[in-house]
Amino acid sequence: MRFGVLQFPGSCDEVDALEAARRVGDAELLWHGDRDLKGADAIVVPGGFSYGDYLRAGAIARFAPIMESVIDFAKDGGLVLGICNGFQVLCEARLLPGALLGNMNRRFTFRQVGLEVLNSGGSFTHGCALGERLSIPAKHSWGRYYADAETLAAMDRAGQLVLRYAAGENFNGSVHDIAGVSNERGNVFGLMPHPEHAIDELVGGSSDGLKIFESMRLTVEGVHA
Amino acid sequence: MPDRVVLPTIEDALKLGLTRAEYELVCEKQDGPPNQVELAMYSLLWSEHCAYKHSKKLLRTLPTEGKYVVMGPGENAGAVDVGGGLVCAFKVESHNHPSAVEPFQGAATGVGGILRDIFAIGARPIAVLDSLRFGEPLDAPLGSGSGTRSRYLLDGAVSGIGHYGNSIGVPTVGGEVYFEGCYEQNCLVNAMALGLAEREKLVRSAAAGPGNTLVLFGARTGRDGIGGASVLASAELGEADESKRPTVQVGDPFEEKKLLECSLELLERGLIVALQDLGAAGLTSSAAEMASKGEVGIDLDVAMIPLREQGMEPFEVMVSESQERMLCVVEPHNVEAVKALCEKWEVNSSAIGSITETGRMRVFDGEELVGDMPVRALVDDCPLYDLRPEKPTTPIYAPPKATLAKDATPREALLALLRSPNIASRRPLFEQYDAIVQSRTVRRPEQADAAVLALADGSGLAVSIDCNGRRVAADPYTGTVEAVLECAANLACTGAEPLGTTNNLNFGNPEKGHIAWQLSESVRGLGDACRALEAPIVGGNVSLYNEGATQGPIYPTPVVGMVGHLPDVARAGRLGFARAGDAVALVGPFAPSLHASELAKLRGEPLPDGLPEFELDAVLAAQAAVRDAVRTGACASAHDIAEGGLAVALAEGCLAGGVGVQADVDCAPATLMSTLFGEGPGGFVVSGPEQALRSLGEKTTLQLIGTVGGEVLRITLGGERLEVGLADLTRAHAALGELFG
């Protein structure tokens, strides 16, 4: 199992994502200026402040050469995980529906949050049980998920609403407490909290984040379709 | 002598902050009056901020050597050995005056500056801590306008620190903030940073190798921070051009992130000989200091420097404080490779000069020589002044306003203390910081007395930053010793042994006798305490002249930062009570007194003249005992007793653990309040299995005082009972939340 973790100017959590991916398979960094995905079975678009969050978070990174390859990879059904800034990049690239707006409290906020698994059948969460509660750190200032009512209804019907903040834990004001969504096909998944920071009790307060990486490995290795 | 049309006058020199005598000395060193460029450079390098004129002699008395010290003061940062071939680089610096002008940018660029000091020696920054001081934020009545400025500065500074640290991917793992009237007009923003490097790969800044090339890389140069030096501008710039002379430096963490990765890769590939960051006084100080350390000369050409603004004069280029710039020395055959690497990281680079054997700093503008100075005169020959300390005979500081009645009950006092801005939870602040990026953070804010970071070999680093300025004001010598001990106590509670210390001395005007006295006594205390702890000073910073126009000086505030090591990071201590049934003990030679305590402040009492003495050896023995007990896993929790005394320490244990405690303390009725709320060094609240705690008693004083459990904090003592439910404790402790609407 080979993960490719993208690295843009200004990415911060790519090192942490690399570490998490390495708990589960092989992983290497993919430079934003290259187009070669180097045989990766799954792509991780990491957290951080790519291009300083200039203009809008993720707005410039989405046009990086490596992203052209990632878009093709996704269209062919390849697994793509977007974490925090990565989620923002995927929305800007229209690989995921909706957009991320500024937090309601207008501040960067770092908190360990409880998440509920709304859909445990997909490529990224089949290692979790339906309704399971995950403890994962969130840290962002532009994490308020928004999509219009029609889009949300369609996403709900199609099982694209994958993770939700547990009651009282939605600090950014995301519509319907949405924390993570997938595309219709289910091969692209974005979430604002950081699973790569929850792979270890000692440092992450939980190892729930590993479940997402594990699920990806199982998908790729064909254990789960 | 360079040919410039109009020479600056002695009046210009005085406006730039030089004294008459200093100006005359410059003329002597220059064999005649200095020109515009030269005067600008001397006035900066001979300023208090760069030259430490009033503090250097004192700083020479500090202990700087020790078994773990790898790099001491004098370099961009100090470094200590942490085992496994690694060193930890660290330093603290202040950005007080810029933060008072524009708190967001002042604090942000303060973080940027200290981070550059860390990677300038080849270390990857791994953590930031901040130490802040503002005026009272909650002056009554709310909405009256008082307190507004302090809340504005607090909000701006915290946002700025978060913005910079979060964006660059370095976790902000700890810090402290105090609110006192004396900081109203002079806020303090001190930033500390840590980095990791392989011992063999540490870089020094001494420029070497005449014939080598000087390369400037990073952001373009603009007019940031020029402000005061603008008196030297040519006549064409009129009054209306204020906008062209900004005093505020604006930071760009994205630029610095690229600069950081570029610098580390340049070092990794062995492409550079020396590295220096550009901080206060910009290119002037970094080039001059590199040349001085290397005992070489430098020729540089301002026309080669990439500019952001039109029509900048040579003196402006030399004194600009534009952020996110580094200077390196490169052997000529490596210059192309250096530029190529900078291009990869999308960082500007330009060869701007060369190292010479002349011992002179020569500034060119293309072909024209516009400044020519001996390096030694610029950097080493600045006059140093002796302080003239005079112990004050009358109080310097007005007593605080009383917010608690003298006859308040213990319960009322405890809740008032928990609610008070100096003790209430800092959660609304630290939630604005990413404390976990880089995946090393084992203890986050409010989990333990010090931040703890994991190292690859399973050991850990602990770090704390502390200073109670009010106690230093009451007794500069003892108060400073206490600040150092506080750091070490916080480290001990996580199981860490101190390796080294950094300090930021924040004081008023040293030319005044009573401030000189505060400074001398404080440095004496700093030295004695660091020697006793065997935690030498590896670097630091001095910020003087922190006096309000109408208000007088700040409390003497020698902020101390300390780094320690623990062998097994999985056993790092916590401060919260963990299990119902655990025994609770008061450990150490704790001799509480209400003198200069937080309770005394709430009661509106003036500062006492002096602090009670204590047995240093006994305090050190208690710290060692707690540290060892934490390391063996004997303690479920360990928490140093600080502001608010024993009762607040017990409450904090309950709040962090989410569980109550029942305690019974020996106490005569007359000393009820001092037993509960008195302060002083050497006291710890420790919890764990009773047997395990008893063995602590073999090494230091131990008093079993209670048991963890239930939903209330209950203390019985001196025939009285103090009881507060967890919900009430939590509500009081959350008081700062209303400052961040």
Next chain:
Amino acid sequence: MRARVLIRPKAGILDPQGEAVARALPALGFEGVTNVHVGRLVELDVEDPAQLESMCERLLANPLVEDYEVQLLDGNG
């Protein structure tokens, strides 16, 4: 040609920055202020103004959540 692009949050989407400003103004003594929205300004020199709309759609604005307005300026604006 100098152009100015004004970017605003779409109506109906919560604008906490606008709300914060609307709350802050009365506190400073300015009454009678409502309907405050905070957006972004991009100014640029362009050779072909016809490309501006496409620039807005693809990069300068996020049309999902933002409206934009292009202004062509005379001389130096």
